[in-house]
Amino acid sequence: MDAANHMGFIVASYAAAVAIVGVLIAWVALDYRTQRLRLADLEMRGVTRRSAPARPGPAIEQAKEKA
Amino acid sequence: MAIADLANPSRFLKFADRTIPWLGGLTVIVFAYGIDQAMLAPDDYQQGATVKIMFLHVPSAWLGMLGWGVMSVAALGTLVWRHPLADVAAKAAAPIGAAFTLLCLVTGSLWGRPEWGTYWVWDARLTSELVLLLLYLGVIALWRTVEDPSRAARAAAILTLVGAIDLPIIKFSVDWWNTLHQGASVFRVGGSTIDPSILLPLFIMAAAFTLLFFTLHLAAMRNEILRRRVRTLRLMQASAVS
Numbered sequence: 001m002d003a004a005n006h007m008g009f010i011v012a013s014y015a016a017a018v019a020i021v022g023v024l025i026a027w028v029a030l031d032y033r034t035q036r037l038r039l040a041d042l043e044m045r046g047v048t049r050r051s052a053p054a055r056p057g058p059a060i061e062q063a064k065e066k067a
Numbered sequence: 068m069a070i071a072d073l074a075n076p077s078r079f080l081k082f083a084d085r086t087i088p089w090l091g092g093l094t095v096i097v098f099a100y101g102i103d104q105a106m107l108a109p110d111d112y113q114q115g116a117t118v119k120i121m122f123l124h125v126p127s128a129w130l131g132m133l134g135w136g137v138m139s140v141a142a143l144g145t146l147v148w149r150h151p152l153a154d155v156a157a158k159a160a161a162p163i164g165a166a167f168t169l170l171c172l173v174t175g176s177l178w179g180r181p182e183w184g185t186y187w188v189w190d191a192r193l194t195s196e197l198v199l200l201l202l203y204l205g206v207i208a209l210w211r212t213v214e215d216p217s218r219a220a221r222a223a224a225i226l227t228l229v230g231a232i233d234l235p236i237i238k239f240s241v242d243w244w245n246t247l248h249q250g251a252s253v254f255r256v257g258g259s260t261i262d263p264s265i266l267l268p269l270f271i272m273a274a275a276f277t278l279l280f281f282t283l284h285l286a287a288m289r290n291e292i293l294r295r296r297v298r299t300l301r302l303m304q305a306s307a308v309s
Contacts, residue, residue: 006181013120013174035293042300
């Protein structure tokens with residue numbers, strides 16, 4: 001079988017693999033960055049989990065004042 | 068650290084933070100070696116150079132099925148033990164398994180054109196693989212539709228276990244029906260029909276794809292745990308303000 005005739009199919013397959021795996025890796029990496037930023041933003045505003053050391057922020061302080 | 072300790076999300080996050088860079092590095096090394104060996108492998112006596120597509124097609128097919136297998140085990144964890152980390156594992160595996168199944172279908176189609184003279188045929192192997200992709204998309208849609216994660220997990224777990232019936236259908240479709248797709252040639256009674264000069268690079272590529280799957284799965288599980296923390300904190304914030 002002539003390799004040159006089918007080189008396009010081979011190259012297209014490897015290109016598809018690079019594209020699909022690349023999108024997958026980028027999606028996981030971007031999602032991680034997004035979640036870290038959201039968590040950091042909430043913690044900066046003083047919203048923390050019960051198990052985490054509390055840092056007072058505007059949202060919690062306002063709620064305490066209201067109460 | 069005992070394996071049971073990883074059931075605690077905070078400990079799991081620490082484990083993931085430590086493991087992902089090493090696992091990622093190992094994946095790159097094994098991929099580099101696998102691609103090198105795949106490119107050096109001789110052409111097949113019948114298929115010629117197009118056999119190089121096999122080094123992508125076969126591992127992605129295995130990983131597509133492994134993804135659903137992981138989700139099925141996690142689904143049991145969700146339904147029997149109601150463990151949140153099982154929900155996280157199932158949800159994180161779905162897009163990764165879907166991507167590998169898509170890659171299997173694309174590379175199979177590109178391999179089919181020069182070998183069979185067509186990109187697609189509705190034979191049992193190809194159709195059951197397409198059904199797997201649709202099942203993945205269905206589970207992903209279900210996760211995104213139901214807002215409460217624990218309710219979504221139970222619904223997705225049931226769909227996952229029902230969908231697991233597709234795995235033996237994919238595997239044995241070439242035995243049960245007369246298909247254009249070739250029969251089993253790697254794992255079969257009587258040994259593989261593939262020459263070791265092609266079989267060895269295939270196994271190295273399969274190892275690389277498997278490492279990639281578990282690296283991405285671990286990273287996606289970490290993302291999902293963080294997403295749930297964000298959700299919990301936002302709910303706490305909303306209830307504190309109101």
